[in-house]
Amino acid sequence: MWLFTLLGVVLIVAGLNDIFHTLLRPTGRGHLSHFVVNGMWKAFRGKGGFRKYAGPLAIVCVILTWTALQAVGWALIYYPHFPDGFSYSAGLDETRYSNAAEALYVSVMTLSTLGYGDVVPIDNWIRWASTFQAVTGFGLLTAAVSWFMQIYPALSRRRTLALKLSSMSKSGYVDKLCQLEPSVACSALESVSDSISHARIDLSQTTETYYFRDMSPDVSLAVSLSYALDLSAAGQRSPSKDVNLTAEVLETSLTELAGYLRDEFALEGTTTRDVFRAFEADHGHRD
Numbered sequence: 137m138w139l140f141t142l143l144g145v146v147l148i149v150a151g152l153n154d155i156f157h158t159l160l161r162p163t164g165r166g167h168l169s170h171f172v173v174n175g176m177w178k179a180f181r182g183k184g185g186f187r188k189y190a191g192p193l194a195i196v197c198v199i200l201t202w203t204a205l206q207a208v209g210w211a212l213i214y215y216p217h218f219p220d221g222f223s224y225s226a227g228l229d230e231t232r233y234s235n236a237a238e239a240l241y242v243s244v245m246t247l248s249t250l251g252y253g254d255v256v257p258i259d260n261w262i263r264w265a266s267t268f269q270a271v272t273g274f275g276l277l278t279a280a281v282s283w284f285m286q287i288y289p290a291l292s293r294r295r296t297l298a299l300k301l302s303s304m305s306k307s308g309y310v311d312k313l314c315q316l317e318p319s320v321a322c323s324a325l326e327s328v329s330d331s332i333s334h335a336r337i338d339l340s341q342t343t344e345t346y347y348f349r350d351m352s353p354d355v356s357l358a359v360s361l362s363y364a365l366d367l368s369a370a371g372q373r374s375p376s377k378d379v380n381l382t383a384e385v386l387e388t389s390l391t392e393l394a395g396y397l398r399d400e401f402a403l404e405g406t407t408t409r410d411v412f413r414a415f416e417a418d419h420g421h422r423d
Contacts, residue, residue, distance in 0.1 A: 137216040144212030151205030152272070155279055158198075159286075165343050169198045177347045187420055191348035195287070199280045203247070206276065210269050211236075211243040214262065221259040228254055242266075247273035290338035290345045294357050297331040298350070301360035301367075310363075310370045318376035325371050325379070328364055329386040336393045339400070346401055349419050358419040361412040364390055 154166030176194035180187040214221075218235035222242070230238075242255050246269045257263045304310075304324075313321055335357065339346060350356040368390060371383025387408075394411040397403050403418065405411035416422040 140212045140216050144209040147205050147209030147212070148272075151202050151209065155202055155276070159279055159283055168201065170343070172198045172201055173344050173347055188349050188351050191344065194347060195283065195344065199276075199283075202276060202279075206269070206272060207240065207243045207247055210247065210266075211239040213265065214242055214257075215239040217257070217259055217262055221257060221262055222255050223258045225254045243269070246270050247276070249273050286342050287345055287348075290342045291348055293331070293338060294335055294345065295350060295355040297328075297335055298355050298357040298360040300331065301328070301363050302354040304367070305360070305363045310366045313367070313370045313379075314374050318374070318378050321371065321374065321376070321379045322382045325367060325382040325386050328367060329382070329389045332364065332386070332389040332393055336389070336396055339393075339396065343400065353421060356416075356419060356421060358412075358416040359421050361390070361393075361415065362409060365409055365412070 150168070154168040156166075158166035158169045173191075173194040176197060177190050180190040215235060218238050219230045222230075222238075224230050233241075238255065242257075245251060245255075246266050249270050251270075257266055309324070313324075316324075350358075353359040364386065368383045368387040371379050371386065374380060374383070391408050394405070394408040397415055398405060398411050401415075401418070403411050403414040405414045413422060
């Protein structure tokens with residue numbers, strides 16, 4: 137009996153710990169969620185256009201994994217108490233169902249907060265424990281919704297930055313930068329630098345957004361980052377010291393982003409541009 141209870145508690149705590157580290161720690165991530173997301177990304181490598189589904193499917197798989205851990209963990213706690221610790225409604229023959237199936241059924245119904253009432257606990261401590269599971273189920277649903285609310289704004293900011301860099305590239309901004317008024321050039325470079333810093337923060341707080349591949353090169357940050365390096369280099373060639381300084385700040389932001397990408401996602405490269413090229417290749421935009 138205690139072995140089932142102990143194993144159940146281990147599964148429950150493992151799932152809750154992963155949720156905490158994935159969603160609540162600003163710069164943390166759960167080991168289990170990272171394993172699932174990274175595994176899905178590798179599984180879709182070389183699958184062409186199908187790789188765009190890797191990120192969304194990985195998020196769904198992580199949520200299903202969290203749900204399974206809670207459902208099975210609580211089922212193991214309930215299992216030793218079947219059938220004597222539970223009361224069946226009229227018309228149900230408890231001998232027709234296996235204890236393991238019934239434990240899982242009660243666990244899923246409680247976790248989903250449906251509570252049909254056909255099988256209810258009568259052991260006092262199980263009654264109280266099941267209410268905690270119901271709260272956990274509600275929290276799990278809230279966590280899933282909040283996760284999506286974190287991911288998609290971060291993706292939107294990343295794509296906006298990529299589109300900005302793509303538009304600047306198409307307009308030949310690098311070649312015209314030295315011809316601009318220093319205040320205009322500084323403003324443009326500072327805007328890009330701020331967006332780069334925001335992108336790095338988004339990646340550190342929601343690392344799973346890395347695994348969302350953008351098919352269009354215009355909205356893919358993996359493609360556009362190299363152009364940001366060109367902007368920085370052009371700014372440092374300007375005769376204006378103000379533009380030089382702003383360009384150096386942009387270069388620092390890019391170098392820090394490259395270091396984070398290299399360390400966090402095992403991208404190869406000794407220089408900032410090499411890391412960005414590896415980032416581009418990892419997202420299927422470079423052979």
